[in-house]
Amino acid sequence: MTEETAERPAAPIPALTEPERLRALAETRLDAAPDEAFDRFARLVSDLLDVPVALVSLVSPERQFFPGAVGLPEPWAGRRQTPLSHSFCQHVVDLEVPMVLPDARLYPRVRRNLAIEDLGVVAYAGIPLTDLNGRVLGSLCAIDSKPRAWTAEQLRTLADLAAACSSELRLRIALEGAEVARRHAEEAHDRLAMLAGMSEILAGTLDITTAVSRLSHAMVPLLADWCLVTLVDPAGAPRTVSAVHRDPDRAADVARFAELMVTGLGPESIIRSVLRTGRPVLGSAAGVADVERGTTDPELPPLATRLGIASQLSVPVTAPGRAGTIGCITLVSGVQRRAFDDGDLQTALDIGRRAGQAVGNSWMYGEQRHVAEVLQHSMLPHLPVVPDIELAARYLAAADRVEVGGDWYDAFVQPDGDLIAAIGDVAGHDIEAAATMGQLRNLVRGNAYGRTDAVGDLMTHLDGAIRGLRIPTVATAILARVRPTGAHGLAVTWCNAGHPAPLLIRADGSVEVLDEAREPLLGLARPTRRTSRELALASGDTLLLYTDGLIERRDRSIDEGLAELVDRLAGAAKLPLGDLCDQLLATAHRAEDDVALLALRAR
Numbered sequence: 001m002t003e004e005t006a007e008r009p010a011a012p013i014p015a016l017t018e019p020e021r022l023r024a025l026a027e028t029r030l031d032a033a034p035d036e037a038f039d040r041f042a043r044l045v046s047d048l049l050d051v052p053v054a055l056v057s058l059v060s061p062e063r064q065f066f067p068g069a070v071g072l073p074e075p076w077a078g079r080r081q082t083p084l085s086h087s088f089c090q091h092v093v094d095l096e097v098p099m100v101l102p103d104a105r106l107y108p109r110v111r112r113n114l115a116i117e118d119l120g121v122v123a124y125a126g127i128p129l130t131d132l133n134g135r136v137l138g139s140l141c142a143i144d145s146k147p148r149a150w151t152a153e154q155l156r157t158l159a160d161l162a163a164a165c166s167s168e169l170r171l172r173i174a175l176e177g178a179e180v181a182r183r184h185a186e187e188a189h190d191r192l193a194m195l196a197g198m199s200e201i202l203a204g205t206l207d208i209t210t211a212v213s214r215l216s217h218a219m220v221p222l223l224a225d226w227c228l229v230t231l232v233d234p235a236g237a238p239r240t241v242s243a244v245h246r247d248p249d250r251a252a253d254v255a256r257f258a259e260l261m262v263t264g265l266g267p268e269s270i271i272r273s274v275l276r277t278g279r280p281v282l283g284s285a286a287g288v289a290d291v292e293r294g295t296t297d298p299e300l301p302p303l304a305t306r307l308g309i310a311s312q313l314s315v316p317v318t319a320p321g322r323a324g325t326i327g328c329i330t331l332v333s334g335v336q337r338r339a340f341d342d343g344d345l346q347t348a349l350d351i352g353r354r355a356g357q358a359v360g361n362s363w364m365y366g367e368q369r370h371v372a373e374v375l376q377h378s379m380l381p382h383l384p385v386v387p388d389i390e391l392a393a394r395y396l397a398a399a400d401r402v403e404v405g406g407d408w409y410d411a412f413v414q415p416d417g418d419l420i421a422a423i424g425d426v427a428g429h430d431i432e433a434a435a436t437m438g439q440l441r442n443l444v445r446g447n448a449y450g451r452t453d454a455v456g457d458l459m460t461h462l463d464g465a466i467r468g469l470r471i472p473t474v475a476t477a478i479l480a481r482v483r484p485t486g487a488h489g490l491a492v493t494w495c496n497a498g499h500p501a502p503l504l505i506r507a508d509g510s511v512e513v514l515d516e517a518r519e520p521l522l523g524l525a526r527p528t529r530r531t532s533r534e535l536a537l538a539s540g541d542t543l544l545l546y547t548d549g550l551i552e553r554r555d556r557s558i559d560e561g562l563a564e565l566v567d568r569l570a571g572a573a574k575l576p577l578g579d580l581c582d583q584l585l586a587t588a589h590r591a592e593d594d595v596a597l598l599a600l601r602a603r
Helices: 019-027 036-049 089-095 152-203 208-219 248-264 270-277 288-294 300-307 342-378 431-448 455-468 558-569 577-587
Strands: 053-059 063-070 081-083 099-101 123-130 136-144 226-232 238-245 281-283 311-317 327-333 389-396 407-413 419-426 475-484 489-497 503-505 511-513 533-538 542-546 595-602
Touching (some): 019 136, 019 152, 036 136, 036 152, 053 089, 053 123, 089 123, 089 136, 136 152, 152 208, 152 342, 208 226, 208 238, 208 342, 226 248, 238 248, 248 300, 270 281, 270 327, 281 342, 288 300, 311 342, 389 407, 389 577, 407 595, 419 431, 419 595, 431 455, 431 475, 455 475, 455 489, 475 542, 489 595, 503 558, 511 558, 533 542, 533 595, 558 577
Antiparallel strands (some): 053 063, 053 136, 063 081, 123 136, 226 327, 281 311, 311 327, 389 595, 407 419, 419 475, 475 489, 489 533, 542 595
């Protein structure tokens, strides 16, 4: 800028708000604080040009600040910044050329600038400071409090120092760029690691609440300061399943926010919009005003203020095979965290798809398991009431498995008053196994009812019927006939076709394993003549029939499981029969196979 160009009237300075220039200015990481390198440039200008004041001045839309400064009067020396009303350097940014003024009071563009009166700026020489792309970020300036004719040598020296100062600025920008790239690379790595582990996180359980809670804790604080995961109920109304904040002290606030949000969402709320349209919403700049517009509950905005909201991102949760959006994941960041961007959006959308698949699988599992349990229990009989015999039975489906099992039990009274008790296990865990189980139970009833044959003969006939009717299965079973003796006791004859050994719990608490009479499974190709065994039960004695799910685990042998069961039953003779069965099932609450129990006690 020459003396002639300085005569032009002042004009608005759009260059100060140019986005790329502001981005470069921010990437210097400089502010109104002393910086050793830039203070050195200011001292060199002061010494080499023999001026009382020298500044490294960077210009923002509202102010100029001095990371390098020499000779400023107070209070400006302590503040290291001035408003633009005191700035000559803004014109260097505007014109992108050096500005050289022997006496600023003579130039209309700057003669009313408050720097003349407050800072003593009379003579001014400013050289642009630029980034690598030539954008002017500020100026390196020499200032005198009296008029001065700047020499060509002084201006060359100032220009050389400005070039070196610009190189330092570019280095700072490059270092910040490298740091940002490193952070982005780490964030990308963390995101990929999280996404890689997301399937495992969501697949580890079929319980929706547990899965969503794990998901929320995986996203916070990696992706956000706090998050809400909202699913719709069967009626389509939103219900919050999980709410997590990175600060444990805000746990109560975020839980309360989630609780109120269920009933306090207005029609303009972001979550309702996502649930209604299935489209994500990215709010790079968000605030409490967004909450106020979207809620009908006055308590929610103050809660949002305490939780912190500066940026938010909401994405749909969709499940394959289900119409519409089944939920919404909302991520929120506070003022200390960078705003969400398109990379975060893509990550969140991926998480929403994975979450939807997991939730859909959980819902499908729950529906199928309910149907299976109803079917299973419909096949289990009601126990008869017998004067001299106490009966109890239980059935427990395997943990985390939806298939109908092949375990069964039965008990019915013969016309002559005898009780027939049976328990069995059909190979397989599917609808075919369940159907076969139903056939086998009906065969037992049809084969035994009204007949007085020994139970060994009944079992032989049952085995023949399985082969003759071409029922494609192998199965284990115990068949027992129980007859009151009239002297507070029971006579039991029984036959075991490959089934786990029954247990006899004597009234005195001792336990016997009745394992001497096990014979081959039912349904094998070679016919087997079955035999009967006899047993007497005194008053208070208990006979326990069970399927192998009670004693079988992957981490131990069946013999070890049986020994553990015997230990648990020691001293259990006085327990009511129903309580005894419940206690046994409680210890098998994570059974890997179905469990059926049938217990009978002499009164």
